[in-house]
Amino acid sequence: MEKGTRIKKGVMLAAASAIVAAYGCDRPNPYKLSGDTSAVFEDCPTPSTGNGNPVEPTGGTTVAVTTGGNVTTTGVGPSATGVGPSATSTGSGQQPELEKTELDERVLDYSEALRTASLLVVGNAPTLAQIYALGDLPVNQQKAKYEELVDALLADARFADTLVDFFKYTFKMGGVSTTPGEPTRDTAPALAARTVFEEKPWTNILTQSSNTCPTFNPVTHTFADGMCANQASLTAAGVTASGILTDPGAHSLFFGNLSFRRNRFFHESFLCRSGNEQAGGEPTDMPPMDPPCNSPDSKPIPGYQNKWAVNEIAGKCNGGRVDFHDYTVGTVCSNCHSTWNHRSPLFSQFDSKGMWQMLTPAGEYSVFVPSDGSPKAKMSDWLCTDPAKCPNNGNNKTAWKKSMKVDGVEQAAPAATLAEFGAQMAKDDEVLECAVKRTWNYAMGRADITEIGGRSWVNLPERKDANAELLTLSKLVKSFKNNNYNLKQVLRAILVSDDFTRF
DSSP, X not given: OOTTOOOOHHHHHHXXXXXXXXXXXXXXXXTSOTTOGGGOGGGSOOOOOOOSOSSSTTOSXXXXXXXXXXXXXXXXXXXXTTSSSOOEEOOOSSSOOOOOOGGGGOOBOHHHHHHHHHHHHHSSOOOHHHHHHHHTSOHHHHHHHHHHHHHHHHHSTHHHHHHHHHHHHHHTXXXXXXXXXXXXXXXXXXXXXXXXXXXXXXXXXXXXXXXXXXXXXXXXXXXXXXXXXXXXXXXXHTOOOOGGGGOHHHHHHTXXXXXXXXXXXXXXXXXXXXXXXXXXXXXXXXXXXXXXXXXXXXXXXXXXXXXXXXXXXXXXXXXXXXXXXXXXXXXXXXXXXXXXXHHGGGGTTBXXXXXXXXXXXXXXXXXXXXXXXXXXXXXXXXXXOOTTTXXXXXXXXXXXXXXXXXXXXXXXXXXXXXXXXXXXXXXXXXXXXXHHXXXXXXXXXXXXXXXXXXXXXXXXXXXXXXXXXXXXXXXXXHHHHHTTTOHHHHHHXXXXXXXXXXX
8 A cells, every 4th residue: 555655664773773783883862851971963973875886885975074164075975075076065164064963864754644643642543534635645735634634633532532541641540449438540630631632721630629520431532520529528628629639539549658649749740850859859059058957066968959948847856756857978858858848738638538637636637657656747747837946937838839930930839728739830830841741752652751760851952953843842832821721732733743744
């Protein structure tokens, strides 16, 4: 079956093998983060594809050596020095040629792009009718037809199934609980999937105050409104629902001591940063160097790198039952906990079944402290509350972050309730960028961002390519904001982009 379809996978694999054999090195990934040494192309020269010359099978194109803007090519073949057209060009030295990479060798192939897009969006290959409708067109008409077919895929009811699976994978949750009495784990992924499928503002995932536990019917590919299992407990306490931040399935699944598992879930899902390394906090090169305790022998913690003053969090010297000021040569607990301890109290009135519980008369929460007897947590287990020993007269408050960027401008992010917490997250540039990065990674067939070591893999820098069609993170985020946080349109922009349609 021809119809405009080309098969190139075997050719690509053979070319890759030839490169390694000829040069003894692996070609680097052009999408690796800037600064990654394996992204340096000079270590692996671009070989020739050959010209059929049995004497010199490598052909005429060889490695270019540039000095001061003059490009001299040496070797054998029609483009070599002294053979055929002149291989020496002169320049001023002010405008060196752009570096050539694998990206420059790609060609447009809308038939191949349609196949990939269809598998990504609806989980199946395109129909023969779709393949013929695109492949039979003249080349100059295929772009418009391809975009029309992509729009049809994104409107297909099966896309809802894909989104449900995507968010189950992203949130690491789904299905019925194996413990009797615990809520389903499906509602948080269903809320996120419905938000994207129906082209509602993506920020609703964090801020929506009603119908926050929808259901999904995989037979009809449809969503239905649903009330969360903990809604009665929220209403009785006067707590406003806030998207998945109040989802009972999430709080039940990630129940744990001092709510740190819950914090990690929200941190990794919405910041694309691992909670198991320093990125679990708010790293900074200029941390406040306060000693952790109000005593003459207290010294600043070596290696402390968080934006918060470390003496705001609990330790053995100021009333805490866990010493979050503790450190060793390789581990500084407060680098993460200065951030985590300002968040976790907000998650801690949910019990192991995700139901909201009022504080006890002694000010106890619904989670436990990992110390003798497993007592219930108090605020003093997270934050410094003793006016005699703590900064701010012991009145240290919960927050999403010490500070965040909103449209590039740094601002504080306090949060006294989960509704305020969600509102702060929804404004945070880093959270919005994470949503875009996850979408890019999915479209490009890459692994989950957090699972690959806390590195995003999606740098999308302002490239030096002459091709203005290539996407950058800033372009996608700007479009995301300008289109009322419509994440489906971000995916569409990627699927119709030059990046996606060239192979």
